[in-house]
Amino acid sequence: xxxxxxxxxxxxxxxxxxxxxxxxxxxxxxxxxxxxxxxxxxxxxxxxxxxxxxxxxxxxxxxxxxxxxxxxxxxxxxxxxxxxxxxxxxxxxxxxxxxxxxxxxxxxxxxxxxxxxxxxxxxxxxxxxxxxxxxxxxxxxxxxxxxxxxxxxxxxxxxxxxxxxxxxxxxxxxxxxxxxxxxxxxxxxxxxxxxxxxxxxxxxxxxxxxxxxxxxxxxxxxxxxxxxxxxxxxxxxxxxxxxxxxxxxxxxxxxxxxxxxxxxxxxxxxxxxxxxxxxxxxxxxxxxxxxxxxxxxxxxxxxxxxxxxxxxxxxxxxxxxxxxxxxxxxxxxxxxxxxxxxxxxxxxxxxxxxxxxxxxxxxxxxxxxxxxxxxxxxxxxxxxxxxxxxxxxxxxxxxxxxxxxxxxxxxxxxxxxxxxxxxxxxxxxxxxxxxxxxxxxxxxxxxxxxxxxxxxxxxxxxxxxxxxxxxxxxxxxxxxxxxxxxxxxxxxxxxxxxxxxxxxxxxxxxxxxxxxxxxxxxxxxxxxxxxxxxxxxxxxxxxxxxxxxxxxxxxxxxxxxxxxxxxxxxxxxxxxxxxxxxxxxxxxxxxxxxxxxxxxxxxxxxxxxxxxxxxxxxxxxxxxxxxxxxxxxxxxxxxxxxxxxxxxxxxxxxxxxxxxxxxxxxxxxxxxxxxxxxxxxxxxxxxxxxxxxxxxxxxxxxxxxxxxxxxxxxxxxxxxxxxxxxxxxxxxxxxxxxxxxxxxxxxxxxxxxxxxxxxxxxxxxxxxxxxxxxxxxxxxxxxxxxxxxxxxxxxxxxxxxxxxxxxxxxxxxxxxxxxxxxxxxxxxxxxxxxxxxxxxxxxxxxxxxxxxxxxxxxxxxxxxxxxxxxxxxxxxxxxxxxxxxxxxxxxxxxxxxxxxx
Numbered sequence: 001x002x003x004x005x006x007x008x009x010x011x012x013x014x015x016x017x018x019x020x021x022x023x024x025x026x027x028x029x030x031x032x033x034x035x036x037x038x039x040x041x042x043x044x045x046x047x048x049x050x051x052x053x054x055x056x057x058x059x060x061x062x063x064x065x066x067x068x069x070x071x072x073x074x075x076x077x078x079x080x081x082x083x084x085x086x087x088x089x090x091x092x093x094x095x096x097x098x099x100x101x102x103x104x105x106x107x108x109x110x111x112x113x114x115x116x117x118x119x120x121x122x123x124x125x126x127x128x129x130x131x132x133x134x135x136x137x138x139x140x141x142x143x144x145x146x147x148x149x150x151x152x153x154x155x156x157x158x159x160x161x162x163x164x165x166x167x168x169x170x171x172x173x174x175x176x177x178x179x180x181x182x183x184x185x186x187x188x189x190x191x192x193x194x195x196x197x198x199x200x201x202x203x204x205x206x207x208x209x210x211x212x213x214x215x216x217x218x219x220x221x222x223x224x225x226x227x228x229x230x231x232x233x234x235x236x237x238x239x240x241x242x243x244x245x246x247x248x249x250x251x252x253x254x255x256x257x258x259x260x261x262x263x264x265x266x267x268x269x270x271x272x273x274x275x276x277x278x279x280x281x282x283x284x285x286x287x288x289x290x291x292x293x294x295x296x297x298x299x300x301x302x303x304x305x306x307x308x309x310x311x312x313x314x315x316x317x318x319x320x321x322x323x324x325x326x327x328x329x330x331x332x333x334x335x336x337x338x339x340x341x342x343x344x345x346x347x348x349x350x351x352x353x354x355x356x357x358x359x360x361x362x363x364x365x366x367x368x369x370x371x372x373x374x375x376x377x378x379x380x381x382x383x384x385x386x387x388x389x390x391x392x393x394x395x396x397x398x399x400x401x402x403x404x405x406x407x408x409x410x411x412x413x414x415x416x417x418x419x420x421x422x423x424x425x426x427x428x429x430x431x432x433x434x435x436x437x438x439x440x441x442x443x444x445x446x447x448x449x450x451x452x453x454x455x456x457x458x459x460x461x462x463x464x465x466x467x468x469x470x471x472x473x474x475x476x477x478x479x480x481x482x483x484x485x486x487x488x489x490x491x492x493x494x495x496x497x498x499x500x501x502x503x504x505x506x507x508x509x510x511x512x513x514x515x516x517x518x519x520x521x522x523x524x525x526x527x528x529x530x531x532x533x534x535x536x537x538x539x540x541x542x543x544x545x546x547x548x549x550x551x552x553x554x555x556x557x558x559x560x561x562x563x564x565x566x567x568x569x570x571x572x573x574x575x576x577x578x579x580x581x582x583x584x585x586x587x588x589x590x591x592x593x594x595x596x597x598x599x600x601x602x603x604x605x606x607x608x609x610x611x612x613x614x615x616x617x618x619x620x621x622x623x624x625x626x627x628x629x630x631x632x633x634x635x636x637x638x639x640x641x642x643x644x645x646x647x648x649x650x651x652x653x654x655x656x657x658x659x660x661x662x663x664x665x666x667x668x669x670x671x672x673x674x675x676x677x678x679x680x681x682x683x684x685x686x687x688x689x690x691x692x693x694x695x696x697x698x699x700x701x702x703x704x705x706x707x708x709x710x711x712x713x714x715x716x717x718x719x720x721x722x723x724x725x726x727x728x729x730x731x732x733x734x735x736x737x738x739x740x741x742x743x744x745x746x747x748x749x750x751x752x753x754x755x756x757x758x759x760x761x762x763x764x765x766x767x768x769x770x771x772x773x774x775x776x777x778x779x780x781x782x783x784x785x786x787x788x789x790x791x792x793x794x795x796x797x798x799x800x801x802x803x804x805x806x807x808x809x810x811x812x813x814x815x816x817x818x819x820x821x822x823x824x825x826x827x828x829x830x831x832x833x834x835x836x837x838x839x840x841x842x843x844x845x846x847x848x849x850x851x852x853x854x855x856x857x858x859x860x861x862x863x864x865x866x867x868x869x870x871x872x873x874x875x876x877x878x879x880x881x882x883x884x885x886x887x888x889x890x891x892x893x894x895x896x897x898x899x900x901x
Contacts, residue, residue, distance in 0.1 A: 001079050002098040005036055008106075008159065009133025015079055022075045027052065028068050030139060030148075035084075037104065037155060040095035048091065051147040055548055102130045103159040110165045121175040124166050125182050131163045133193065144551055163190070164199050171206055180211045195227070198240050205243055214247050221247075229331060234312050238305065245372065265370055266377075268790050269332050270713040272340035272363040272403075273381055274313065274325040275389040276304045276347050278355055293354070297321045300355035304347040311343035316373055324382065326375045329368055332717035337363050337403065337710070341411055344397045345423060356395035360388035361423070363403055363710060367792065388420055397423040405697055406710060443662045444485045445685075446655030447478065453646055454486040454627070461625035462493075462593040466616055468626040470601075470636055473648035474767060474779075475715075476686030479629035482648065483597045486627070495592030496585075502603040510574065510607040513598065514581075515562050522560045535560055541587065545580040555580065574607060582614050586622060593623035601628040601636065609638045616640035632767070650683025659685065663692045682780055687712065708786060716786035723766060726759045730768060734787035735799040739777045747806055748799065801830035820846065821859065833870055837863045 006012040013023040013032065023029035031052065035043060049061030056064065069091065073080040083097045093099055109119060109127050119127065135156040141148050167190070170183045187204045194200060201224050208217035221236070221244045228234050236244075278300045280293055304323055308315050312333070313325030325343060328336030344359050351357055362385040369377040376382045392398040404413045404421040412425035444451065454469070461467040471479045487497050500513035518538070522531045535556055542552040555577060588594055598604065598612070612626060617640040628636055628643070636643055651659065656678040661667075664674070673695055681688035694709035708716065720727050732749050733740045746756040760776060763769040770779045778784035791799070804826040811818035820843035827836035844859035
């Protein structure tokens with residue numbers, strides 16, 4: 001007699017080759033698997049009743065168990081006596097019975113007995129073929145059966161580890177080329193099951209390298225890195241990165257260079273740096289033993305490294321107990337500095353007893369390195385952050401003044417003045433709009449008409465009709481601020497106001513916008529009295545809509561703890577949670593109208609989208625206003641009924657000036673500076689705010705800023721990174737100017753015109769470039785500036801020189817009239833000042849011939865200014881002739897640098 005149980009991927013039971021369909025996808029089948037996996041252990045009846053029927057009293061649970069065992073004996077028929085052994089207290093499958101379980105067979109191959117030799121790769125692969133999916137993956141259990149769910153999860157991990165161990169053994173056995181190919185195919189099959197498992201990717205890279213395919217191994221790493229960045233906004237762990245570095249070192253220098261060029265290149269970018277120094281203070285007599293202290297420090301290093309990695313930091317270890325975490329490298333992200341602060345706070349909290357790290361956070365523009373272990377080759381930012389950490393007291397996070405000014409409102413800081421500001425609290429899931437409002441009183445200007453539209457929608461909802469509205473605009477035009485303006489107005493009238501922020505890195509996590517909002521409502525310390533009271537209130541609201549109090553308690557805990565990912569695994573559980581939330585919301589509407597604002601809904605997860613759809617369908621006659629904000633490409637097609645639509649455009653010139661004056665309440669900025677900010681901001685409220693606050697910071701003697709404010713720099717660099725391969729084309733286009741032509745761009749980059757036009761279409765689709773008549777144009781002046789400033793000076797000079805050569809060739813062939821002013825600017829930026837002076841003089845002569853005296857004077861003034869810099873730098877004496885010519889034509893006008901074209 002032989003009982004076979006297949007549990008990996010598909011559930012199947014066979015007795016002497018005959019299928020037992022009554023034991024598939026049923027509770028008694030699961031009971032049989034439980035006993036088989038636990039064999040030869042005698043399982044107490046109390047344990048089985050508690051795990052399989054946790055919602056019932058002890059006597060009822062034991063009665064259900066007796067009934068289940070009766071049904072199991074009926075299914076097994078005459079073999080039951082040989083298989084099952086039960087008494088009044090315990091149940092088990094007989095140890096001597098012929099029971100085969102695929103998962104246990106895998107474990108037996110991992111731990112071969114003394115009588116059985118290790119299997120060769122071909123035999124191991126045959127055994128691995130049994131793993132067609134995770135343990136009992138097609139079986140669902142009720143939400144209240146937490147003990148049974150934990151057992152399933154534990155065994156899924158157990159058998160998955162066994163499969164990974166067997167795959168590793170295959171590689172350790174030095175397989176033949178044929179077997180190695182089979183191993184690679186098997187690894188790919190497992191990757192289809194778990195595409196984000198780093199152990200599998202490490203084994204795949206080892207298998208490719210063992211098969212003499214190191215380049216494919218490196219390509220596999222790069223593809224996995226891109227997948228993580230795209231789907232989870234993170235990067236591979238230290239072990240995988242080390243393997244990548246080792247494989248790169250084995251390659252020939254040429255091949256190594258070709259791989260490296262794809263990923264890393266010197267580039268200007270703003271980077272945030274976290275320094276975590278865990279070195280203990282000098283020991284005195286009678287203090288902790290050095291061995292104990294060393295072990296504690298090593299444990300601290302591991303925990304801090306984990307915190308930095310979890311927040312997407314690029315980690316570099318120094319020879320002593322010090323870690324550097326670079327954020328915004330190797331790829332830029334809008335929230336890089338924010339993640340750096342979160343990582344620093346978590347690193348401080350995670351240190352073991354007796355280890356008090358000194359942590360510093362700083363940010364600056366650097367020239368990135370082409371080696372992963374040297375992100376900051378010049379070392380200016382790194383040295384400054386290390387110095388800040390040296391001056392920091394143990395158990396403290398010090399930050400630069402500029403970071404404090406940027407993130408006041410999202411975090412709490414103390415100190416300043418003669419000492420560095422300190423991070424003293426992370427308030428949790430702070431909304432970015434709330435943080436901006438806390439940082440500066442940002443008024444709602446130029447939005448009277450859109451706000452009136454929102455008020456009308458609110459009145460319609462308050463009359464008892466569920467209303468939905470989508471606010472669409474490009475990034476930075478104030479969608480979130482407008483929605484929050486309505487929320488501020490109706491907060492006293494509304495029974496409930498929910499602000500749900502969607503974020504790109506969380507778009508695959510179920511109901512995370514709602515969970516973040518509830519976690520913020522609970523507060524950063526869930527053990528506080530107020531937090532416990534609020535969680536009990538949430539439980540009370542959920543309890544009438546769930547089967548029992550334990551389910552309400554667990555759901556409330558999951559909804560308010562964003563780190564808990566263990567509640568919902570099956571579709572039925574998800575439906576029950578969504579239905580409960582809709583019913584709770586219906587109860588809230590009895591107290592008054594409800595406002596729900598879903599911010600950045602273009603990153604909404606499927607669960608939150610389904611929740612809104614059910615709200616529309618089931619609460620159609622309830623006072624609910626649902627507002628979603630999204631980019632122009634966002635379409636809420638998943639809603640039950642089509643929402644209204646409100647589109648925002650940029651602010652007018654007068655409104656831009658009003659916003660700048662409101663932010664500069666003390667009137668410290670000169671009028672010329674305000675006009676310049678208004679011109680650069682081009683009506684985008686976010687840009688106007690950042691430029692104004694940055695100008696105020698510099699005026700008051702704060703941290704010196706770069707050409708772009710740090711907040712805008714992070715945002716625009718992240719937008720550039722999202723362009724992928726088109727980023728290089730955007731850099732070249734920026735050298736031509738804010739307006740450019742695709743044909744000239746193709747000649748400048750040496751690319752095929754069709755290829756350039758394809759990439760330009762992607763730039764347009766991303767909202768970076770727009771068509772302006774027959775030419776192309778950067779959508780915003782700051783987009784152009786960001787693309788231009790990201791180039792290294794050497795790259796800029798080379799491109800400007802190449803562009804000047806192309807323009808001169810066109811003029812010589814009569815294809816285009818020479819524009820001497822444009823040529824002069826490109827020649828100046830290319831480092832060819834003598835030629836630039838000649839063209840400015842020709843531009844002056846041309847303007848003079850047309851009777852344009854002010855323009856002629858300006859061109860000659862530019863030539864004089866450049867000649868003056870040449871003379872100061874020890875330029876050639878032959879320039880006196882041009883100097884005299886320029887003065888004769890233009891007079892002694894004060895030189896000014898024209899706006900870059």
